[in-house]
Amino acid sequence: MGVNLIFKIAAVGILVTVIGQVLKHSGREEHAFLVSLAGLLIVLFWIVPYIYDLFSNIRDLFSL
Incomplete structure (x- = not known):
């Protein structure tokens, strides 16, 4: 996971906040x-592969 992903998540957060405030x-x-909700789903779509890799590494570590 690179810094690029963190910047993309931050950009989505800022964009969603601004658009949300304008709409409200x-x-x-x-x-x-x-x-x-769309912003949350986009970020989850980016994060899920990293979570899957984390659980795969934990499973391999404990040989489950």
Whole structure:
């Protein structure tokens, strides 16, 4: 996992926050929620392979 992934996650967080605030102030709370959910799913999509590798390494370490 590189620093590049951390910067991408931070960029998504900043973008989701700005878009969410704009949508909330314009009275579209439902759309702001959907933008937040989409941002969360994007970040999870990036993180899941690293979590899988972590559990694979732990399984190999303990020979399970």
